[in-house]
Amino acid sequence: MYAAERHRRIVEEARRTGRVAVAELAGSLGVTPETVRRDLTSLEEHGTVRRMHGGAIPVERLEPTLATRTARSTDEKRRIAARALDEIPADGAVLLDSGSTTLAIAALIPxxxxxxxxxxxxxxxxxxxxxxxxxxxxxxxxxxxxxxxxxxxxxxxxxx
Known part of the structure; x- marks a missing residue:
């Protein structure tokens, strides 16, 4: 089995069950625990899973995606955005960081x-x-x- 195939299966399993264990993956994939650890390290570097002692969890368990966060509390975010824009002078400047609420602010900038x-x-x-x-x-x-x-x-x- 190629690394890309293992990575796909590892991510699918992590998302399906909420976690994966090195020993279980090694058995089901027919590879050594060291190979699984290298795969998990690679997947963590790509931002797909987060390594934990003995395995990994999908990053979605740690923080929802931007699309998910953007869809939540939309009315509140619009009210926050409108109020924030009231504080910016007409000739002013604003620096926005990343995030779903700041995205709502940016969308309202005239x-x-x-x-x-x-x-x-x-x-x-x-x-x-x-x-x-x-x-x-x-x-x-x-x-x-x-x-x-x-x-x-x-x-x-x-x-x-």
Missing amino acids: GPTSPSSPTRCRPPRCSRITRTSISCCSADASAASPVRPSVRGPPACSPD
């Missing part, structure tokens, strides 16, 4: 909309934001657009 005018972000950072008045950038070192230290004035991203 300005022209255009599905064919993406922001400067690369998916998935701002994949749902299509407002042309928003310049999106990331402060992490792997960001596609470098971030200037200043957040005053024009957008804090350099042009693409």
